Amino acid sequence: MSQIIKVSFTDIIGRVHNVPSLPEVVTEVVRLINDPRSSAEQVHKIMVKDQAMAAKILRMVNSVYYGLPDPVHNLEQAIVILGFKTIRSIAMSIAVINLFQQQDANFNMKSFWTHSAVMAQISRLLAAKARLPDPEVAFITGLLKDIGMLIMVQHAPDETKRMIAVAREFRYDINRAARKVLTTDHAEVGAWLCKKWELPDHLVDAVRNQFSLDQAVDPKLTSVLQFGEYLCGLKKIRFAGQCGEPKIDQAVWGHLGIDKTSLVEVLSVINDEVDNAKMLLKMVM
Structure with a gap:
């Protein structure tokens, strides 16, 4: 039997001839x-250039997702009430989720985006509890944590299908299954895309090292991702290929300062965060 040649990171990104681009409005807003x-x-001047996005933002702001006491009538008012960073999270959510809508028979996009939206919500919650400086960055990082899977589904479909099959057969986690088929994983591919989008370096690093806490530049942010994934696993909120038992690096507890009491508090609101994530998707997609 001939030896299977594992596909590398360079092989995969070499197949991406047109890198998915964030709308110019979102890029400018993030920079601002x-x-x-x-x-x-x-x-406001930047965001009104994209009327469709502006309308979606206003729709979200006036929904029960934010639960504001009075209606918000214009975008400038929304920016003032919610703040720059929250508006950035909304704009990024709308842009990224709508950028990847192509259906694939072997990959359930609805499950993927449900998982990503829940990860975003939980990451914001954990970051606030751990007193990270910007919980909204944690929200975006959680949303984009697994974005590399979508690049792999599109540009390495056979290898991704085989990777998912390995994960299901042996009950492996997605990273271990990837290394059986590839010399890379979706974390490395996702970090590459985030870098292309000129997102902050510590966000890119957290995506890249989501399975390697000891290599992370910002161990707190990376711990948020690991703990969020652990909670998603406990709640069975998964996408194709996530078949291993939920586990967590022991150092995560120390980085986030979470004890048993805090864990009970977090678990008590997880269902609310899942509902919020589903509401977010319904408004964005």
Whole structure:
């Protein structure tokens, strides 16, 4: 029997001839919000260039997802009430989820985006509990944690199908299954895409090292991802190929300062976060 040649990271990204691009409006908004000198008026001027996105943002702001006491009538008002960082999260959610809508017979996109939206919600919650400086960055990181899977589904379909089959047969986690078929994994591919999108370095690093906490530049943010994935596993919120038992690096507990009491508190609101994630998807897709 001939030896199977494992596909590398370079092989996969070499097949991506047209890198999925974020809308220019989102890229500009992210850049502006990262600048402490920017104003609500500047952010508003950029966002009104994309009327479809502006309408979706207003729809979300006025939904029970945010539960504001009074209706918000315009985008500038929404920016002032919710703040730059929350608006950035909304814009990123709308852009990324709508960028990857192509259906695949071997990969359930609805399950994938449900998992990603729940990861985003839980990551924001955990980041706030652990007192990370920007829980909204954790939200975006959670949303994008597994984005590399979608690149692999599109550009390495045979290898991805085989990887998922290995995970199901041996009850492996997705990373271990990937290394049986490839010399890379979706974390490395996802980090590459986030880097292409010029997202913050610590976000890119957290995506890349989601399975390697000891190599993470920002172990707290990476711990948020690992713990969020652990909670998703406990709740059976998974996408194709996630077949291993939920597990967590012991160092995560220390990085996040979570004890048994905190864990019970987090678990008590997980169902609410799942409902919020489903609501988010319904409005965005």
